[in-house]
Amino acid sequence: MIQKPDSPAFAFFMTLSSPSPFVELRRVTFGYGERVILDDVSLSVPRGKVTALMGASGGGKTTILRLIGGQYRAQSGQVLFDGQDVTPMNRQQIYAARRRMGMLFQFGALFADMNVFDNVAFPLREHTDLPEALIRDIVLMKLNAVGLRGARDLLPSEVSGGMARRVALARAIALDPELVMYDEPFAGLDPISLGTAARLIRQLNDSMGLTSIIVSHDLEQTFAIADHVIILANGKIAAEGSPDAVRNSTDPLVHQYVNALPDGPVHFHYPGVTVGEDFGLATQATPQPGVVR
């Protein structure tokens, strides 16, 4: 039977066929001090999917992850995590929400004086009262998922960069999060380790029924594994959609980013005074392209 578009049954059907986003930013504005980093930004992270958050360095990608994790509060707008706005939450509510998130931090190192096993066990010992026998089983299961069950006794100094990243990944999923946020999981990896890490993120997302957000500068690998791509530029969302739709975007900002062009709507220079003023040539100074005064 065909339902009328305004009937309750139709609305219910639509809810089932297009579930609400797991994370959503609605008209979020945020700055550290005076400088606006995110200017009226709205975006969606679909449930159960891998979403890539990309854009030039300093654009605010890590900042978005911090807002989702409740580490910083939006100055206006809403940051919805599974339908709940984290912005007005108290500390206890934030911790409860964060317990459902796993995070692989940018530059996030392993604890150097703990072996691989203890690194992965750390969040379990810190946040749960589980008996040690159960912690052992969980840690070994997580290490197995990243192919490093056999490396449990090694120290971080004894594993390669790619392996260390996989240990950090196992640690990020130790508490069985529903959302995992990876900040630059591929930085510094050789092409083989990078491919392995990318496939692993995809595979964990699907087998554990996660929702994943990857911040990455690696266009090729990220576009290959993502279902949804968001490009952030100059404090705004320049593009959001499927990898193909974003790749074919005619927006100049997106074109610059996807084709790795050094200058364009996204400026090479951090805002500041002109070169002329800095080098004592203020009177003859001509404005530099890309320099905001």
Ligand SMILES: Nc1ncnc2c1ncn2[C@@H]1O[C@H](COP(=O)(O)OP(=O)(O)OP(=O)(O)O)[C@@H](O)[C@H]1O
């Ligand atoms: N704690 C902070 N205090 C003040 N300014 C900050 C702070 N953290 C970040 N910023 C500024 O906010 C802007 C966005 O930073 P953010 O780390 O979110 O960028 P990003 O997109 O993650 O960049 P990258 O790709 O280099 O990691 C940058 O200009 C940065 O200088």
Ligand SMILES: [Mg+2]
């Ligand atoms: Mg960053």
